[in-house]
Amino acid sequence: MKKFLLVLAWLCAYGVGESNAAITIVGPTTEGLVDPEGLDVMQPRFSWKTQADGMQNVVQTAYQLVVASSAEKLERGEYDLWNSGRVKSREQLWIAYQGSVLHSKQVAWWKVKVWTNKGESAFSEPAFWSMGLLADTDWRAQWIGLDRAMPHDSETQWSRLSARYLRKEFKTAKTVKTARVYIAGLGLYELYINGRRVGDQVLAPAPTDYRKSVLYNTYDVTSHLQQGANALGVVLGNGRYYTMRQNYKPYKINTFGYPKLRLNLTVTYTDGTTEEVVSNASWKLNADGPVRSNNEYDGEIYDARKELGDWTRPGYDDRDWMPAGRVSIPAGKMKAQSMPGMKITQRLLPLAVNRLPLAVVCDFGQNLTGWVRIKVRGQAGDTIRLRFAETLQTDGSLYTRNLRDALATDYYILKGDPAGESWAPVFVYHGFRYMEVSGLRYEPGKADFVAEMVEDEMRHTGSVVTSNEVLNKVLQNASWGIRGNYKGMPVDCPQRNERQPWLGDRTMGSRGESFLFDNKALYTKWMDDIAEAQRYDGAIPDVAPAYWNYYSDNVTWPAAFPMTLDMLYRQFGDLQPIRTHYPALEKWMRHIARNYMTADYVVTRDEYGDWCVPPELPELIHSRDPRRKTDGALLSTAYYYHLSGMMARFAALQGLKSEEGEWKRMAAKVKEGFNSKFLHRDSLFYGNNSATSNLLPLAFGMVPGELSDTIAKQLLSKLINGYDVAISTGVIGTQWIMKELRKMGRGDVAFAIASSTNYPSWGYMAAKGATTIWELWNGDTADPSMNSGNHVMLLGDLLPWVFEDLAGIASGTAAPAYRHLAMRPDFTVPDLEFVDASYETPYGKVVSKWKKNLMKLEWTVEIPVNTTADIFLPDGKQRRVGSGSYRFEVALPRPKGVVVQEYLYDKAGFPQCHSATIAQTTDGDLITAFFGGTREGHPDVCIYVSRKEKGSEVWTSPELVADGWVTVEGEAVRKACYNPVLFQQPGGALYLFYKVGNRVSDWKGFLKMSSDGGRSWSRAFPLPGGYLGPVKNKIEIVDGKAIAPSSTETDGWKVHFEISEDNGRRYRKVGPLDAEPALPTHLQKVVGTEAGASVLLPDVEGGDASETQVIQAIQPSILKHADGRLQILCRTRNGRLATAWSTDRGETWSALSLTELPSNNSGTDAVTLSDGRHLLVYNAVATPPGQKKAARTPLNVAVSTDGLHWKALLTLETSPVSQYSYPSVIQTPDGYVHIVYTWRRERVKYVKLKL
Secondary structure (H helix, E strand, C coil): HHHHHHHHHHHHHHHHCCCCEEEEEEEEEECEEEECCCCCCCEEEEEEEECCCCCCCCCCCEEEEEEEHHHHHHHHCCCCCECCCEEEECCCEEEEEEECCCCCCCCEEEEEEEEEEEEEECCCCCCCEEECCEEEHCCHHHHHHHCCCCCCCCCCCCCECEEEEEEEEEEEEEEEEEEEEEEECCCCEHHHHHHHHCCCCCCEECCCCCCCEEEEEEEECHHHHHCCCEEEHHHHHHHHCCCCCCCCCCECCCCCCEEEEEEEEEECCCCCEEEEEEEEEEEEEEEECCEEEECCEEEEEEEEHHHCCCCCCCCCCCCCCCEEECCCCCCCCEEECCCCCEEEEEEECEEEEEEECCCEEEEEEEEEEEEEEECCCCCCEEEEEEEEEEEEECCEECCEEEEEECEEEEEEECCCCCCCCCEEECCCEEEEEEEEECCCCCCCCCHHEEEEEEEEECCCCCEECCCCCHHHHHHHHHHHHHHEECCCEEEECCCCCCCCCCHHHHHCCCHHHHHHHHHHHHHHHHHHHHHHHCCCCCCCCCCCCEECCCCCCCCCCCCCCHHHHHHHHHHHCHHHHHHHHHHHHHHHHHHHHHHEEEECECCCCCCCCCCCCCCCCCCCCCCCCCCCCCCHHHHHHHHHHHHHHHCCCCHHHHHCCCHHHHHHHHHHHHHHHHHHHHCCCCCCCCCCCCCHHHHHHHHHHCCCCCHHHHHHHHHHHEECCCECCCCCCHHHHCHHHHHHHHHHHCCHHHHHHHHHHCCCHHHHHHHHHCCCCCCCCCCCCCCCHCCCCCHHHEEEEHHHHHHHCCCCEECCCCCCCEEEECCCCCCCCCCCCEEEEEEEECCEEEEEEEEEEECCCEEEECCCCCEEEEEEEECCCCCCCCCEEEEEEEEEECCCCCCEEEEECCCCCCCCEEEEEEEECCCCCCEEEEEEECCCCCCCCCCEEECCCCCCCCCCCCCCCCCEEECCEEEEECCCCCCCCEEECCCCCCCEEEEEECCCHHHHEEEEECEEEECCCCCCCEEECCCCCCCHHHHHEEECEEEEEEECCCCCCEEEEECCCCCCCCCEEEEECCEEEEHHHHHHCCCCCCCCCCCCCCCCCCCCCCCECCEEEEEEEEECCCCCCCEEEEEEEEEEEEEEECCCCCCCCEEEEEEEECCCCCCCEECCCCHHHHHEEEEECCCCCCCCCCCCCCCEEEEECCCCEEEEEEEEECCCCEEEEEEEEEHHHHHHHEEEEEECCHHHHHHHHCC
């Protein structure tokens, strides 16, 4: 009995045998769609998601699927089509139907329940699907239309063909139970029944190569029918069937025929009988209606005076209409459209309506695709012209040069309705931000124009918000651009006469897009399009469907085929597209090898190169510089290697062991041939050393292991230009750049690229006003002939990097669809404070939300039911978790000895800052000063102060304490401020020294004082003529005298000291110091440097140029030795730090000599510690021969016992991005060392050390 009670308690606790209300089934789909109509697959596949509120580590252990022929039977438990029974399995994606054979027009209802380790669910809410027409014999309908043009039509290059209107009346004598219509309207259609429009799709059906396939749609129209008289009405538009350019370049542009219709309406009555209404010669047709022309490139012309009245209602008089004729039959196979189609998804009012002399221009504030719905009034015959463009000219008129020969113009001719008229086109779309309206007789308002966004209907599955506003704007632009280029297939440049489904644009793009949108159905359909476009010999075109005959036989563009198939498997877990199209892939790969591979396994054929690499001149579309161009054979061979590995994986997934081995052997041979051909082992780079030449072998794992670091450095050298980071790849390289940088441990460089507003970058586009992604990096200056403002090909792998590497939402094993995650965000990116991301995987929503400062990380994650995740924490620990919510709080790794590291501020009212100084006040507070403004040398640069009061955890916000207003010849003039230096007089006032001038030779020294620890300051006192005060580094007190280390840069670089023995009332100088002979680095001979590889860094702090061949030194720091000697360390132009010594307490000094310490020609600082050691903060990198400066990174700390021999202590900054420079260091009485320095000229960073 006791044993029975224990078992019963266990059953109750774990919900075995009864449903757990906390476990629910959501989002059931059939073939990835919600309640789809008209499927034409014989074994539809089911998927679902499970939620378990408030529970962790929930794993599905079994499921039961039940299917019935009606909703009523499903409710009663009569599962007459299929009952899977309880199936022990974790699977919940793409479970194939195993029931009774399905038939045309059949409707099936289903539901599912699951068992888990934490209890079982109830059955899901019912879902359904209907079957389409599975055989052509099921179509009783005929193709009807008008296979000719009307007299008012024009079949020239700019074709104009009016819409065809078709109608049919019929009667229903009995009560209707259900009615479904199956319709193929080519090129586009709108369907009406009894005056009501059917469905909310627009621009239907999705486009195909109509020689290969014709898509039809299925609608449940039960609610549209009425007992008695009914009427069907269909409007046919041209779409891609009657293509936009007729009788023009027929060798390039394919056209298919005149618009036509095939329609089956099946009516089922309550008594079980059925009736069909089908398209045939009994229908009536009119081609003289209001839509006078509809051309996707050129626009729509609508004459409201030609409206046909209630032609879609029964009882209409159609005696003047012509009989619809049977027409030529499209060659393509009839197929059900397996994707939702396009809809109006968003509406925008204009931000402004601006008047021009003869028109008004509406600014919708966003580059979008769709049309504008207008409300107008006027006299009958008034013509309203609507012109569209992405940008404006300087006079406010439309900029249309980048439309090429597309007219992008709609016309509406009024019928004169006194109540006003409303209209929008139905068979065209435009790419635009601006619309010009002419022909109105009055001033319109904003409410008269509504832009309607048209795109493929799909769920928005991912979102990311970060602490970086530039990146946020780039992601917003990317989303708008992707949406605008989904038109039943992925297209490009929706504003001009192209809009083609180029394969190369989506090689990596399809995967990136899948993080934002559920694009599974769209890309599954596109895979069919590509396969249908394959030529008999195996060639795959560059455009598919093949509306343009571009079969260039390159590798990089058709690579979108296998890589998108890979995306569909990895992101959505669907292996079927790979199974379906593997033979086509194999045929193409063998075609390339047979025709273009040498005996050494090098693929020689390429067409586009690294398309749209940033050019050397602003007006160019393509670079002419051979150093920027990557060898096409290198691209093709690298891609063939990568795709061979992918083919091996595809074969393995299908159990094709022999073929798996064959492709692996092919990959090995191609890799060997690639390295033999393109790797320069003497110079250690690939190809011509372009960024993409080195990037691809790194990304594809082709580099010999011992050379990986060297090749990675070559790549970085092409991305880092002086203190800036800039992308230098075209379409091909950009597909791999961000992820490879993360693999290299250079997430800082990747983030610098992603958040940059300098040219070339995505942020540059945004900074120039872009609201989508440009076709070209230099889209604001390039030739307009190929220059769209709405394109996606340059997104590369930005989106996968954002989601996987910034947010950490990444798949962790070979299991697809994020069944197991490896969550490893790149917390090392220094200038990213938070990421808030989510992604709806096929199993459910993953959330990764983290925020950090320089000391601590807080991270929240959510994992869907039936999945697991490895959580990689920045302290090196790893934790495996199951489903549920988790929160982690972790101390971030920091260099040994670092107690605190933080920025003085997050945001300030100035974009740049530099040259910080630090001191401790008499009451124990820390205080820093620095200059900030637009940029160094700008008149708005002022001196700012931040304080950290004793015991406080935070710094005060920067406070302006000194500006550059001076009097010159009796007039007030504002100049820039430079190099503040703080000095706390022992037991006295706090001094702030700084310089004012237009340039270094113009500097004047000033002083301010504070008696309250920097809370308030005196007026500015000019220093005596010829005195600057301490030029960068702190004053030292020696025998009661204040020695200010100083220097000048007007007649060569020279060091001197300014000494006061009476608290600054009087000064005297010591120096300038003598210096030993030495060549400045820019005069030193360049040895072993590749021509053109060096980049001369800007010498904005360099002062006047000097060719003096002695040590050029400035900005000394004073060290105090135990034996009474003083030593200085100085920045130089000679590649090494300089030193000098004084044995008489600073009254005389030895000549400057060079140390063994490197100098990058940037500021340093040093301090003598309380234990007698000396500490130096500097950039441990030497300026190379031939240059004036070196990079200001890394930033290092070294110690010495004698001032001669230095030992590295720690590295404060290692990133190659930007600069980390101009340190200031002190030691406080408690023994802590305090350092402040310039962090990328964006912020000041503070570090507290315990040695």
